[in-house]
Amino acid sequence: MVRVGGSIVPHEPVKRVLFVDDDEDVAGLLAAFYQSTGCDVRVATSGSAAIAVALDWRADVVVLDLRLGDRDGCDVARRILASSAPRIVALTGSDDDDDGARALAAGCCDLLVKPPRLDVLTRLIADA
Numbered sequence: 001m002v003r004v005g006g007s008i009v010p011h012e013p014v015k016r017v018l019f020v021d022d023d024e025d026v027a028g029l030l031a032a033f034y035q036s037t038g039c040d041v042r043v044a045t046s047g048s049a050a051i052a053v054a055l056d057w058r059a060d061v062v063v064l065d066l067r068l069g070d071r072d073g074c075d076v077a078r079r080i081l082a083s084s085a086p087r088i089v090a091l092t093g094s095d096d097d098d099d100g101a102r103a104l105a106a107g108c109c110d111l112l113v114k115p116p117r118l119d120v121l122t123r124l125i126a127d128a
Contacts, residue, residue: 018059020050047071074106087128
């Protein structure tokens, strides 16, 4: 609980967010921004690392690049969802409709085109 203007209001739990992108700069910038907002963040720069982190650390949200160097992002989403139930927000550098259909079929909840609008991504993380 947090006191706001003399009233006690429920404190929002800290969101646990896993950022997965083989572009270390993109993953690092997103992680640094959301860490500054109070999120507990982890970064994985490969699909294999993302699966390992997801098995060990239960994220509320996974922000997942669909085109990773070592694995297909949709395969990574399916593997993560086989052992936990985070909200998965897929990121793509393409406006190809096939990416959206594949992401939804793999269990992703949302698809954003890079660079993602931070206000939209923030809302999706908050709603998880």
